Amino acid sequence: xxxxGISRRxxxxxxxxxxxxxxxxxxxxTQLPAAGPEAARPLSRLGAENLLVLTELAAAVRRLxxxxxAVAARWxxxxxxxxxxxxxAEERATLAEGLRGLFARVAPTVGIWxxxxxxxxxxxxxxxxxxxxxxxxxxxxxxxxxxxxxxxxEPGEGPAKTRKGGHKQLKARTSRGAESAKDEAxxxxxxxxxxxxxxxxxxxASDEDKDEETGxxxxxxxxxxxxxxGEGETREGAPEExxxxxxxxxxxxxxAKDGEGKEQAAEGENEKEGEEAKGGEDAKSGGEGEEAKSGGExxxEGEDAKSGGEGEEAKSGGEGEDAKSGEKTSKDEDELExxxxxxxxxxxxxxxxxxxxxxxxxxxxxQADEGTPAGCARRIRWNPAARGACTQTEPARGSxxxxxxxxxSFEALTPGDPAQLELGRxxxxxxxxxxxxxxxxxxxxEAGGSEAPGxxxxxARAALDFSLADRATRLLVVLRCYALLRGYGPHADxxxxxxxxxxxxxxxxxxxxxxELAAAVETLLAASEDGNAAAITHLDDRRSRRVAARxxxxxxxxxxxERVVVGPLxxxxxxxxxxxxxxxxxxxxxxxxxxxIGEGMARTPAARPGVRxxxxxxxxxxxxxxxxxLRIEVLRRVDEGEATxxxxxxxxxxxxxxxxxxxxxxxxxxxxxxxxxxxxDATRLGNLxxxxxxxxxxxxxxxxxxxxxxxxDEGGSLLAHYLDxxxxxxxxxxxxxxxxxxxxxxxxxxxxxxxxxxxxLPGKLAVLIDGRTRGRAEAEALGFGQLERACLVGSASxxxxxxxxxxxxxxGWRLRFSTTELRSPEGEALWARGVEPKLRARPxxxxxxxxxxxxxxVAISAGLGITDDRVKRPSWGRIR
Numbered sequence: 101x102x103x104x105g106i107s108r109r110x111x112x113x114x115x116x117x118x119x120x121x122x123x124x125x126x127x128x129x130t131q132l133p134a135a136g137p138e139a140a141r142p143l144s145r146l147g148a149e150n151l152l153v154l155t156e157l158a159a160a161v162r163r164l165x166x167x168x169x170a171v172a173a174r175w176x177x178x179x180x181x182x183x184x185x186x187x188x189a190e191e192r193a194t195l196a197e198g199l200r201g202l203f204a205r206v207a208p209t210v211g212i213w214x215x216x217x218x219x220x221x222x223x224x225x226x227x228x229x230x231x232x233x234x235x236x237x238x239x240x241x242x243x244x245x246x247x248x249x250x251x252x253x254e255p256g257e258g259p260a261k262t263r264k265g266g267h268k269q270l271k272a273r274t275s276r277g278a279e280s281a282k283d284e285a286x287x288x289x290x291x292x293x294x295x296x297x298x299x300x301x302x303x304x305a306s307d308e309d310k311d312e313e314t315g316x317x318x319x320x321x322x323x324x325x326x327x328x329x330g331e332g333e334t335r336e337g338a339p340e341e342x343x344x345x346x347x348x349x350x351x352x353x354x355x356a357k358d359g360e361g362k363e364q365a366a367e368g369e370n371e372k373e374g375e376e377a378k379g380g381e382d383a384k385s386g387g388e389g390e391e392a393k394s395g396g397e398x399x400x401e402g403e404d405a406k407s408g409g410e411g412e413e414a415k416s417g418g419e420g421e422d423a424k425s426g427e428k429t430s431k432d433e434d435e436l437e438x439x440x441x442x443x444x445x446x447x448x449x450x451x452x453x454x455x456x457x458x459x460x461x462x463x464x465x466x467q468a469d470e471g472t473p474a475g476c477a478r479r480i481r482w483n484p485a486a487r488g489a490c491t492q493t494e495p496a497r498g499s500x501x502x503x504x505x506x507x508x509s510f511e512a513l514t515p516g517d518p519a520q521l522e523l524g525r526x527x528x529x530x531x532x533x534x535x536x537x538x539x540x541x542x543x544x545x546e547a548g549g550s551e552a553p554g555x556x557x558x559x560a561r562a563a564l565d566f567s568l569a570d571r572a573t574r575l576l577v578v579l580r581c582y583a584l585l586r587g588y589g590p591h592a593d594x595x596x597x598x599x600x601x602x603x604x605x606x607x608x609x610x611x612x613x614x615x616e617l618a619a620a621v622e623t624l625l626a627a628s629e630d631g632n633a634a635a636i637t638h639l640d641d642r643r644s645r646r647v648a649a650r651x652x653x654x655x656x657x658x659x660x661x662e663r664v665v666v667g668p669l670x671x672x673x674x675x676x677x678x679x680x681x682x683x684x685x686x687x688x689x690x691x692x693x694x695x696x697i698g699e700g701m702a703r704t705p706a707a708r709p710g711v712r713x714x715x716x717x718x719x720x721x722x723x724x725x726x727x728x729x730l731r732i733e734v735l736r737r738v739d740e741g742e743a744t745x746x747x748x749x750x751x752x753x754x755x756x757x758x759x760x761x762x763x764x765x766x767x768x769x770x771x772x773x774x775x776x777x778x779x780x781d782a783t784r785l786g787n788l789x790x791x792x793x794x795x796x797x798x799x800x801x802x803x804x805x806x807x808x809x810x811x812x813d814e815g816g817s818l819l820a821h822y823l824d825x826x827x828x829x830x831x832x833x834x835x836x837x838x839x840x841x842x843x844x845x846x847x848x849x850x851x852x853x854x855x856x857x858x859x860x861l862p863g864k865l866a867v868l869i870d871g872r873t874r875g876r877a878e879a880e881a882l883g884f885g886q887l888e889r890a891c892l893v894g895s896a897s898x899x900x901x902x903x904x905x906x907x908x909x910x911x912g913w914r915l916r917f918s919t920t921e922l923r924s925p926e927g928e929a930l931w932a933r934g935v936e937p938k939l940r941a942r943p944x945x946x947x948x949x950x951x952x953x954x955x956x957x958v959a960i961s962a963g964l965g966i967t968d969d970r971v972k973r974p975s976w977g978r979i980r
Contacts, residue, residue, distance in 0.1 A: 656762025
């Protein structure tokens with residue numbers, strides 16, 4: 101997958117930790133079963149739901165619960181043990197008991213219980229595989245259509261739940277990503293918890309086929325349509341339906357018993373063998389002879405009795421189905437548990453006790469990328485009888501706001517008011533967000549404990565103690581990514597993440613290859629719509645199971661005028677023999693381009709749909725080896741007509757060295773286009789200060805700054821040389837808290853600013869931007885947009901301005917994702933919107949064919965109308 105570059109600071113961080121790991125004594129991973137790594141095998145729907153319950157509980161305890169044991173816990177090892185222990189738990193009571201045992205030492209005051217009913221329909225949905233087998237997915241479609249027609253004719257008949265529709269939707273999401281999932285949800289397609297899912301999923305599938313045939317032409321829709329919530333139900337809504345299921349069945353059973361029990365018992369033996377098949381089956385199972393004679397109304401009532409029958413009626417009328425259903429209803433009711441009382445340690449009223457709670461600001465379990473404020477997480481100890489007197493139980497780490505006991509991000513919590521969370525499968529939990537403390541230790545004090553333990557560290561050495569050859573470890577990697585994105589991602593859509601989690605788990609469980617695990621993680625990142633997210637896979641193959649390097653031919657691809665066209669890579673100007681700029685790409689190695697785009701989008705994170713399409717194109721021609729051959733088919737339109745050509749390409753360029761997209765920008769990154777008009781490509785110049793000095797020595801009337809890409813200078817800025825004083829670019833917010841509900845709402849964390857630097861540069865400015873403008877280049881565009889003498893030309897930037905961080909994953913991989921939110925100085929949202937140009941311009945096929953950069957042409961024309969304020973050179977004493 102294509103992602104933004106890694107800064108020098110982040111690379112040094114990774115290199116240092118890797119060097120330490122390499123210098124250490126090389127040992128094999130120890131976090132494995134006694135018999136060795138568990139082999140790949142399919143994941144059941146029951147297992148997937150159990151793992152989701154485990155993940156929700158572990159993430160909440162880890163983030164909210166301030167016990168000494170939770171601080172010192174080795175969470176990755178605990179989660180790995182939990183995956184192996186609870187995946188196969190069939191009964192909810194068994195699952196709850198397993199979770200209590202798993203967390204008994206880490207969080208002894210946490211309460212877990214079965215709180216909501218689960219009807220037979222929900223139970224039966226857990227019996228099959230979590231994801232459909234593509235080889236057998238098409239079977240039985242005729243029967244399903246006939247069943248849907250029967251339902252339409254009998255509106256009173258309750259729809260029978262089938263797994264077919266849900267699995268079809270999961271497969272579609274695996275092949276097309278979160279965009280398709282949201283479109284299907286908006287169209288009314290059901291999910292796993294929807295009682296009408298079988299019918300709605302077919303409609304969603306047909307929409308998907310239509311989208312794929314058109315090559316995702318609608319992907320460049322407005323962000324507002326992307327953010328709309330679908331009408332389809334999610335698993336969060338399932339318990340509410342489950343609560344109503346047993347009650348409605350019992351009512352039906354009682355009605356059938358009162359109205360028909362005696363009649364069925366008296367006339368059951370008089371039924372003839374020549375009656376309708378339905379009547380014969382009823383007579384065989386429960387002696388309902390009169391129903392077979394009386395027609396549709398009695399038949400419907402018999403069905404009600406069948407679905408909700410009671411034990412007594414089974415004895416008197418021989419209705420075995422009623423007895424069976426009644427037993428299941430009783431079993432479901434018996435499975436419910438009362439809310440557990442609060443642990444006595446939470447109600448301790450002795451004098452002299454202090455309170456301990458977490459205070460978090462941002463994400464701290466990793467390395468913040470350059471420019472991102474370091475997160476912090478401290479346990480605050482304070483005396484409720486003397487407010488304002490508080491200390492930290494861990495050494496200082498992170499930014500100063502975590503040091504105070506007051507402020508908008510700190511909310512005083514109490515042990516007697518724990519956060520209640522719904523975990524799934526009808527399970528709930530109570531998590532104390534504050535604990536009483538005595539003698540520096542949280543209550544209840546563990547036997548043999550003398551002092552509060554130090555926090556456990558999960559670094560490169562600890563990550564390499566896990567093996568990705570093990571099935572449970574691969575599941576842990578996916579679940580850990582899900583927990584991080586949902587818990588600390590300021591823009592994560594919990595619903596979309598939860599829907600994408602099941603296909604990702606299936607892929608990790610059923611395949612042992614590192615490429616398949618990378619694909620599983622990438623589908624989850626794509627669902628998060630975090631364009632800064634990336635799975636960083638490296639180290640040596642034996643330890644970390646590195647994903648193979650990728651190679652591609654020197655050809656640029658772009659989404660131009662609703663089609664995929666070929667052209668030269670930015671700054672190259674040439675194409676392989678047989679291709680012309682503007683040719684439309686229709687097939688790659690015999691596969692239609694529409695399907696390939698859908699598959700690529702499913703693994704491509706981006707905040708905006710149009711940007712996702714552009715980035716997905718970058719992987720269409722990638723292969724796993726250098727010098728590999730591939731054949732493409734292009735459609736060439738000329739005045740005489742159309743012609744389809746076949747061209748063979750070779751993968752001679754490393755994918756990491758390929759610029760994004762295509763255009764016909766000047767070959768040189770610094771060039772004078774005309775008298776006093778200079779072109780400066782900040783995406784190819786490695787030293788922007790040197791470029792500023794070159795401009796200072798020339799008579800410049802207008803400068804065109806190209807920001808269509810990422811800055812090549814990791815620490816430099818061209819914007820700084822056009823400022824006469826420090827300028828605030830954006831205000832920043834981070835997840836902070838927790839609050840009483842256990843959430844981490846966004847809280848102000850300061851400002852992002854750019855200081856002025858010498859030499860100061862006068863003159864007019866035109867700045868080129870588009871969806872490739874991301875990272876620090878997007879921040880530069882935001883600053884240029886605030887200058888009166890600058891005109892932004894092109895299309896909206898990526899819309900991914902945010903701080904980011906990296907953290908280790910089990911097995912030696914790392915996850916990078918957004919951890920802060922940036923807004924304009926006026927408070928306007930920038931995420932998924934981007935920096936808007938003052939003058940819109942897009943490249944076209946005609947411009948590519950005539951060898952022109954149309955965006956650059958518009959910028960040159962606009963330069964004549966740009967106001968040159970001719971400001972005086974600044975007083976450098978004012979610049980800090």
